[in-house]
Amino acid sequence: MSQPTWTVVVPVKRLAAAKSRLRGALARVPHEELALALATDTVAAVRACPAVAEILVVTDDARVAAAARDAGARVLPDRPGAGLNAAFRHGAAAAGGGWVAGLTADLPALRPAELAAALRAVCAGPPGVRRFVADAPGDGTVLLAAPPGTPLDPRFGVGSAGAHAASGALPLVGNWPSLRRDVDTAADLAAAVRLGLGPRTAALAAARCPA
Ligand SMILES: Nc1nc2c(ncn2[C@@H]2O[C@H](COP(=O)(O)OP(=O)(O)OP(=O)(O)O)[C@@H](O)[C@H]2O)c(=O)[nH]1
Numbered sequence: 001m002s003q004p005t006w007t008v009v010v011p012v013k014r015l016a017a018a019k020s021r022l023r024g025a026l027a028r029v030p031h032e033e034l035a036l037a038l039a040t041d042t043v044a045a046v047r048a049c050p051a052v053a054e055i056l057v058v059t060d061d062a063r064v065a066a067a068a069r070d071a072g073a074r075v076l077p078d079r080p081g082a083g084l085n086a087a088f089r090h091g092a093a094a095a096g097g098g099w100v101a102g103l104t105a106d107l108p109a110l111r112p113a114e115l116a117a118a119l120r121a122v123c124a125g126p127p128g129v130r131r132f133v134a135d136a137p138g139d140g141t142v143l144l145a146a147p148p149g150t151p152l153d154p155r156f157g158v159g160s161a162g163a164h165a166a167s168g169a170l171p172l173v174g175n176w177p178s179l180r181r182d183v184d185t186a187a188d189l190a191a192a193v194r195l196g197l198g199p200r201t202a203a204l205a206a207a208r209c210p211a
């Protein structure tokens with residue numbers, strides 16, 4: 001069987017408001033540069049994943065939109081402007097009915113091979129069932145995936161791993177440290193440094209060690 005090709009939806013908040021818990025994590029690096037680097041490295045890693053046919057970045061930020069287009073993504077406006085899950089639903093609705101995954105934009109250490117392995121595991125799993133990858137601590141979600149004909153039905157937010165499980169999605173259990181390493185805090189950034197950052201975030205971190 002040939003590998004299905006995926007549409008991956010990546011919502012990104014306006015940079016001025018994004019990643020507020022990370023503010024000040026790299027001394028003298030402007031916060032918006034760091035937030036932009038995280039999203040750019042995430043999108044570049046998705047673009048390098050052979051299972052992915054299209055990336056839909058949902059954002060109202062002009063700098064994010066430009067970087068996303070440069071990295072090969074299609075950009076959608078952040079409609080209806082009602083938060084993260086609404087942005088995921090908007091992207092999924094534009095995806096055209098195939099295999100769809102929602103991914104957070106704060107995965108600067110993401111390795112394309114780990115994303116490919118997770119997407120393969122979805123395809124090999126039970127038909128018609130949504131699957132999710134919990135973040136490294138285990139309570140959040142980095143990836144939610146739905147087969148054709150199954151709504152993505154995102155439940156991202158605090159405690160989203162539990163919310164996704166309660167809504168009928170099944171966890172994926174692979175050893176994918178770079179996929180699970182979302183960066184919300186300075187400590188998360190330090191953990192991502194240890195895994196190996198994408199080039200844009202690495203360039204910022206090289207000058208300034210995270211606290
Ligand atoms: N398009 C869009 N993306 C969002 C929205 N809210 C969060 N995101 C994105 O969703 C991903 C995960 O969200 P969080 O980790 O909570 O990121 P955040 O809200 O920027 O960070 P904090 O301010 O620290 O809570 C990040 O990549 C955000 O950019 C939203 O309202 N619209």
Ligand SMILES: C=C(OP(=O)(O)O)C(=O)O
Nearest residue numbers: 140141156157160182184
């Ligand atoms: C939005 C989420 O991410 P975070 O925990 O990074 O805020 C989530 O895990 O659903």
